Each structure stands twice: as C-alpha cells, then as structure tokens.
Amino acid sequence: MILASGLRKSFGSFEAVRGIDVDVRRGESFGFLGPNGAGKSSTMRMVAAVSPVSGGTLRILGLDPATDGPEIRARIGVCPQEDTLDTELTVRDNLVVYGRYFGLPRAEVRERADELLEFVQLTDKAGAKVEDLSGGMKRRLTIARSLVNRPELLLLDEPTTGLDPQARHVVWDRLFRLKQQGVTLVLTTHYMDEAEQLTDRLVVMDKGLIVAEGSPLALIAEHSTREVAELRFGVAEEGESHEVLARKVEDLAERVEVLPDRLLLYTADGEETVAQVHERGLTPVATLVRRSTLEDVFLRLTGRTLVD
Amino acid sequence: MTGTAPTNPFAGAARLTDYWATVYRRTWKGSAVSSFVSPLFYVVAMGVLLGGFIDADPDRLEGATSYLAFIAPGLLASQAMTTVFGETTYPVMSMVKWQRTYYSMTASPLSVGEVILSQLGFVVVRVAMSCGVFLLVMAPFGVFTSWTGALAAFPVQLLLALAFATPVLGLSAGLKDESPFALIYRLGLIPLFLFSGAFFPVANLDGWMQVLAKATPLWHGVDLTRMLTLGRLDWSMAAVHVLYLVALAALGWCWAVRRLTRRMVL
Numbered sequence: 001m002i003l004a005s006g007l008r009k010s011f012g013s014f015e016a017v018r019g020i021d022v023d024v025r026r027g028e029s030f031g032f033l034g035p036n037g038a039g040k041s042s043t044m045r046m047v048a049a050v051s052p053v054s055g056g057t058l059r060i061l062g063l064d065p066a067t068d069g070p071e072i073r074a075r076i077g078v079c080p081q082e083d084t085l086d087t088e089l090t091v092r093d094n095l096v097v098y099g100r101y102f103g104l105p106r107a108e109v110r111e112r113a114d115e116l117l118e119f120v121q122l123t124d125k126a127g128a129k130v131e132d133l134s135g136g137m138k139r140r141l142t143i144a145r146s147l148v149n150r151p152e153l154l155l156l157d158e159p160t161t162g163l164d165p166q167a168r169h170v171v172w173d174r175l176f177r178l179k180q181q182g183v184t185l186v187l188t189t190h191y192m193d194e195a196e197q198l199t200d201r202l203v204v205m206d207k208g209l210i211v212a213e214g215s216p217l218a219l220i221a222e223h224s225t226r227e228v229a230e231l232r233f234g235v236a237e238e239g240e241s242h243e244v245l246a247r248k249v250e251d252l253a254e255r256v257e258v259l260p261d262r263l264l265l266y267t268a269d270g271e272e273t274v275a276q277v278h279e280r281g282l283t284p285v286a287t288l289v290r291r292s293t294l295e296d297v298f299l300r301l302t303g304r305t306l307v308d
Numbered sequence: 309m310t311g312t313a314p315t316n317p318f319a320g321a322a323r324l325t326d327y328w329a330t331v332y333r334r335t336w337k338g339s340a341v342s343s344f345v346s347p348l349f350y351v352v353a354m355g356v357l358l359g360g361f362i363d364a365d366p367d368r369l370e371g372a373t374s375y376l377a378f379i380a381p382g383l384l385a386s387q388a389m390t391t392v393f394g395e396t397t398y399p400v401m402s403m404v405k406w407q408r409t410y411y412s413m414t415a416s417p418l419s420v421g422e423v424i425l426s427q428l429g430f431v432v433v434r435v436a437m438s439c440g441v442f443l444l445v446m447a448p449f450g451v452f453t454s455w456t457g458a459l460a461a462f463p464v465q466l467l468l469a470l471a472f473a474t475p476v477l478g479l480s481a482g483l484k485d486e487s488p489f490a491l492i493y494r495l496g497l498i499p500l501f502l503f504s505g506a507f508f509p510v511a512n513l514d515g516w517m518q519v520l521a522k523a524t525p526l527w528h529g530v531d532l533t534r535m536l537t538l539g540r541l542d543w544s545m546a547a548v549h550v551l552y553l554v555a556l557a558a559l560g561w562c563w564a565v566r567r568l569t570r571r572m573v574l
Binding site: 088096 | 311
C-alpha cells in the first residue's frame with residue numbers, strides 16, 4: 001500500500017524527514033510513533049499526496065504522488081491532525097458535501113453519510129451544527145468523513161491528540177472496529193498506549209529518522225525489560241541528587257534511567273527490586289511497579305521521553 | 309464505490325457545487341435582502357434626491373439626460389465590485405486559516421486550481437444575483453435609455469466581477485491574518501467606489517488624478533456599463549475595456565493559484 005525508500009522532506013534548510021524506508025502492506029495497521037517534531041506529520045502529508053516529496057521514492061497504492069496525486073487522494077481517506085470540518089454546516093452536511101468531492105453520486109453519498117453517522121455514533125447529532133459538538137464528537141465526525149469514499153487506505157494523523165481519556169477510548173473503539181473490518185490503517189501518535197492498542201507494526205521516529213521498527217511487543221522485548229520499578233524520592237533526599245541515588249542502586253537493575261522527577265529501574269521482577277532498594281536503607285516516597293511500554297523503548301533509544 | 313479523480317478542471321470544480329449551495333442556503337436570506345434594499349437606497353438617495361439638485365447637462369454628464377441615468381450604471385458596477393470584495397476577503401481567510409476548509413477540499417482528489425475555479429464560479433453567481441436584482445430595481449426609475457443596452461450591461465458585471473475576484477482572492481489567500489482587510493476596504497474599495505467615475509465624470513479630475521482614475525478596473529467597468537445603458541456605445545473604447553478586464557482576470561487567476569498553492573502545498 002505504501003512503499004517509501006530513502007524518503008526525505010525538507011523545508012528550506014530544515015530537514016523534517018531525513019531518509020526513511022517504510023513498507024505498509026494491505027490490511028495492516030501501521031504506526032509512526034515519536035515525539036512532536038519527529039517528522040511524523042511531514043511523512044503523513046507526503047503519503048496523503050498533498051506535500052511534494054523532497055527526495056527518495058514514494059509509491060502509494062503503486063502510484064507516484066508527484067504525477068497521480070488526484071488518483072491517490074480519490075482512493076485514500078485522511079483524518080488530519082487539526083479538524084478541517086466546516087463548523088457552520090450541520091454534521092450530516094459535512095459528510096454529504098465531502099463525499100461529492102470524490103465524484104460520488106448524491107444519492108449514494110446520502111446513504112453513506114447515514115451509515116457513517118451510525119458507525120461513529122452521531123446519528124442523533126445529524127442535524128446539529130459542528131460548532132456545537134464536543135472535541136471527541138468532532139474527531140469522530142472527521143473519521144466518518146475520511147471514510148466517505150470507502151478508502152483502501154486510511155491515514156490518521158494524531159487521531160486522539162487533545163481528547164480527554166473517555167473520548168479517546170471511544171475513538172479507539174471505532175478505529176479498532178475498522179481494523180477488524182480489514183481497513184489498512186496508518187496512524188501517527190505520540191501516545192505509546194495508542195500505538196500499542198491499534199498497531200500491528202510500527203516504526204519509532206526521532207529527528208526525522210526511523211530508530212526502530214517492529215510490533216509493539218517485539219520492540220518492548222528487544223529494547224526493554226519485562227518490568228519497570230519507578231522510584232520517586234522526596235525533594236533532594238538527604239541532599240542527594242538523583243544521579244547519586246542512581247549510582248547506589250544501579251547494580252540492582254539491568255539499566256537505570258534518571259528522569260527529573262524519578263528513577264526508572266529496568267528489571268525482570270519489579271517488586272523484588274523495590275524490596276532490594278529498601279534493604280539498602282533508601283526510602284523513596286513513592287514506588288510503582290509496571291510493565292515496560294513503548295515509552296520505555298523510546299527512552300532507551302533516544303534518551304528522551306515521548307511527551308514532554 | 310471508491311472515489312475518482314476528475315477528468316478535467318471544470319469537472320473537478322463542479323464537484324464543489326453542493327458545498328457552495330449548502331453554504332448559500334444558510335446565508336441567502338441576509339444577502340437577498342441586502343442585495344434588494346441597498347441598491348434601492350442608493351438609487352433613491354443619490355440618484356433621485358441628490359440628483360434633484362443637479363442640473364443635468366448631457367454634454368457634461370457623458371451623454372446622460374439625468375443625474376440618475378448617469379449614476380445608475382456606476383452604482384451597478386460598484387455593486388458588482390462590492391459583492392466581490394465581500395466574497396473574496398474574509399470568506400477566503402476563513403477557508404485558508406480559520407476553518408481550513410481549503411485543506412479538506414484538497415485532501416480529496418481536487419486540486420488548488422479546481423477549488424479556486426469553483427469559488428470564482430460562486431462569486432460570479434452571487435454577482436449575477438445581486439446585479440440582476442439591481443437592474444430590476446432600477447428599471448422602474450426609467451434610467452435605461454436602451455433596453456438591449458441594459459441587458460448587455462449584465463454580462464459586463466460578471467466580467468468585472470472576475471477581474472476583481474481573481475486578484476482580491478489571490479491577495480487574501482496569501483495574507484497571514486485579517487488585519488489588512490480593514491485597510492483594503494478603506495484604501496482600496498472605498499476610493500475606487502468614490503473616484504472611479506461612478507458619481508461624477510472622471511473628466512472633472514485634474515491631470516494625473518484622471519489618469520489614475522482611468523487606470524482602475526472599476527472605471528473600465530463603469531464606463532463600459534454606462535455606454536451600454538445610455539445606448540452610446542463606442543466600439544473601440546468598449547474593446548479596450550473588455551481587454552483590460554479580461555487581462556486583469558487572467559493575470560489575477562495565475563497569481564491567485566500561485567499564491568494559494570505556495571501557502572498550502574508545502
């Protein structure tokens with residue numbers, strides 16, 4: 001569905017994407033994970049055939065976006081990061097009008113609009129103006145709109161950024177259904193839980209490059225330990241900095257990360273590690289034992305956290 | 309059924325018809341009332357009441373036998389211009405920045421050129437409606453010396469609309485925010501309205517002022533409209549007016565497509 005090799009994007013002297021290779025197959029759910037500024041959105045805009053490629057090759061549905069942009073855009077669905085709904089039109093009109101851009105007959109678009117409103121649970125809002133919708137509803141409407149042409153490939157740029165946790169779960173549920181229906185999904189996100197829930201395979205991007213690729217579980221297994229013990233200490237415990245504390249416990253874990261507010265101890269058994277820390281006479285004010293996530297993978301690969 | 313790419317730019321632009329129709333259905337009442345009422349007010353206030361004080365000498369009024377007959381074509385062309393400014397300033401800013409409607413349009417198979425083409429089509433329809441109403445409102449005042457001339461004046465308004473719409477749309481499409489619009493209205497629209505021969509013969513202006521007035525698109529539109537409604541057509545001058553307006557519309561088109569593409573296709 002998407003084949004990129006040595007793909008680059010630059011804006012003047014700034015290189016947003018610095019040569020990436022991506023191969024997304026039909027029916028797959030594929031993710032670009034990375035912090036803001038990693039080059040995810042620039043990549044998505046090139047894949048959506050709205051932003052010219054600066055270097056390398058890119059094929060979408062086997063077509064070249066430089067020459068077949070309209071043909072590609074006719075067959076894909078795009079859910080942009082910022083809503084581009086017409087807020088003064090009704091919910092249903094937004095879908096109907098948009099479907100017409102794809103050259104679909106009016107009757108078919110109307111029927112499709114009703115189906116999609118049902119799918120995103122907005123049927124009772126069909127006649128409401130978009131400006132009266134909540135953020136989560138708007139996002140669901142944008143997703144419905146991106147499906148109006150029955151796309152072979154659906155691109156979602158940060159589909160749940162800015163939504164509250166509940167609204168986010170509703171969106172995830174709908175996207176998961178699409179995935180089960182066999183729609184090829186490509187999404188960008190800086191939420192590791194989103195990537196873990198929705199993608200079969202993902203690439204971790206940082207500073208315009210791909211730093212790792214694989215399934216969420218494989219990436220965690222490869223780049224992190226099974227568990228993480230998080231230790232939070234009081235304000236400069238007995239005058240000791242986090243670095244000093246880290247040195248006292250570094251032999252208890254495979255790896256220790258020092259964050260501004262806590263220490264992360266990467267270990268196979270978090271509870272045991274916490275007990276060992278206490279045995280050393282250290283008294284963290286709070287401890288948390290959890291599974292490793294993609295966040296830990298990212299931290300390991302780049303030395304930075306995903307969400308600042 | 310999945311989407312298709314349009315086979316030609318006009319077919320692409322036509323796909324946006326439902327969008328414009330939906331937008332217009334929401335706002336038509338306000339614009340229908342104003343396009344009926346404002347010409348009536350102008351014709352009564354300026355043409356009938358103010359014109360009552362003006363001694364109409366056809367030699368000094370470009371052949372008009374009354375001030376009302378002189379000013380009516382000027383007001384018609386000004387109405388066309390005003391409608392264009394209304395449709396291509398704030399609405400364009402909204403579509404490119406506030407609502408980002410253009411971005412949703414170009415995420416579909418449609419291109420920037422097709423989006424602009426459709427918007428120009430909408431502007432022309434809006435001008436056709438407001439100028440059509442204007443002609444009907446003025447008719448009972450007996451301002452048209454020639455009926456065929458009045459009918460011929462109608463398409464001139466559409467050409468004038470395009471000559472204004474393409475450059476103004478291009479200008480709006482590249483602006484960062486809406487603050488220059490106030491200036492464009494005060495230092496663009498209003499001086500054009502007042503000094504381009506709608507209210508007085510530009511021959512009254514001295515030297516360079518007259519040259520400047522005759523360089524404005526509105527003057528070419530007003531003069532051509534007036535020739536037609538007064539039934540005093542000068543073919544060579546009319547050809548100059550048409551060429552000027554066609555050239556401006558064409559140059560404006562290229563500029564608008566380039567500016568909007570530069571802004572949106574990064």
